[in-house]
Amino acid sequence: MTDCQEFSTPMSYQQQSYACPACGSTAEYAPGTAVLRCPHCRAETPIAPVPRQVQEHAWEELATLPLKQRAAGGQILQCSGCGAVNETDVLSGRCQFCASPMVASAATDRIVPEGLVPFRVDQRRVHDNLRAWARSRWFAPNSLKKVSAAETLHGTYVPHWTFDAATASAYTGERGQEYTVGSGDNKQTKVRWYPASGQVQRFFDDVLVPGTAHIPAQKLKELEPWPLQQAVPYQEAYLAGFRTLRYDIEPEAGFQSATQKMAKVIKEDCRKNIGGDRQRVHHVNTNYGSVTYKLMLLPVWFASYVYNGKQWQVVVNAETGEVSGDRPYSPWKITLAVVLTAVLAGLLYLLLGRHHHH
Structure with missing residues (x-):
């Protein structure tokens, strides 16, 4: 890429427009299909499949990619529906004036x-x-059952990094052999420790790490596992009508998080390798080979509702439909459950006591 292309003005963003061939309004991606559907006349346009596969990229490639300075305040997109100019920091969303879908390049x-x-x-x-x-x-308050009709829904593609790596780890630790001393009531279990060391290897495939810090990582983790094998090669048409967040965690920082996830698995592998009744792992030294990465967009519905004057948020995995999120607790129901448990425990105690006397 030449320098002059690299420093083109931040405002000149290419933009896709998905005009409905039948009525001219803007079509949107229809979930669960491979078509763009017009919200007004329901006409459908197939999304042509692209002749490429979803591929991993070698880690070494990263060093050749120039770090790009994103324009402060995001980019300017002109709405193809009403012509309004929108400033945005997302890859796709809706026009804030007429709600037409907008997708940037x-x-x-x-x-x-x-x-x-x-x-x-x-x-x-x-x-x-x-x-x-x-x-x-x-334990939710009864009135929560009525709340789900009133929430606001936002369909959002959330960026995630995936990493593959072939790991080879050398460890040192100790193997514990249990033995018993004494007998009867004085019987005790003791452990003899022996030094242990060795090597373990494991190939990690698609270790998933969020590519944005805007959403709590724990919230996104609750939506796992993702069916990454259902992924299609990136095409902007799938974003039409949905919000798409840009990544703000660079792949280098993402890989640091991935190695922390891998380290937990490797430590368990070391324990298994040590054997014996108990294990201590003191030190693990891991080499990461054949590292690859890719950027994936994963679909999430964000729902928020107001309950008792407080905002609660729920997230839904838009591939599997699984729901996870915050909810209020009813103090009455919890109190009632505690009282009932105490009453049942008391009754059981009385019954057992009576049975004992017989």
Whole structure:
């Protein structure tokens, strides 16, 4: 890439427009399909498949990619629906004036998404799943059951990094052999420790790390596992009508998080390798070979509702429909459960006592 291309003005973003061939309004991606559907006349346009696969990228490639300075305040997108100018820091979203879908080109980022898992669960099913979720919360206040009709829903593609690595680890530690001393009531279990060392190897495939710090990592973790094998090669058409966050965690920082995830698994491998009745792992030295990465977009419905003057947030995996999130607890129901447990324990105690006397 030449320097003059690299420093083109931050405002000149290419932009995709998905005009409905039948009525001219802007079409949107229809969850669970491979078509763009017009919200007004329901006309459908197939999304042509692209002749490429979702691929891993060698870690060494990163060093050759120039770090790009994103324009402060995001980019300027002109809405193809009403012509309004919108300033935004997301890859796709809706016009703040007429709500038409807008999709920017990802070519302006240092790394373009490699693939995405398309939305499969549509709004109606999200509402159904949220109602079922609200009903199944035991200690939730009864009025929560009515809340799921009133929430706001945002379908959002959330960037994630995936990493592969072939690891070879050398460890030192101790193996513990248990033995017993004494007998009867004085019997005790003791442990003899012996030095242990060795090597373990493991190949990690698609270790997933969020690519944005805007959403708590724990919230995203609750939506795992993701069916990454359902991913399709990145095409902007799938973003039409949805919000898409840009990554703000660089792959280098993402890989640091991935190695922490890998370290936990490697430590367990070391324990198994040590054997014996108990294990202590003192030191592990790991080499990471054949490291690859890719940027993936994963579909999440964000629902928020107000309950008792407080905002609560729920997230839904838009591929599997799984719901996870915050909810209020009813102090009355919890008190009642505690009282009932105490009454039952008392009754059981009385019954057992009577049985004992007989």
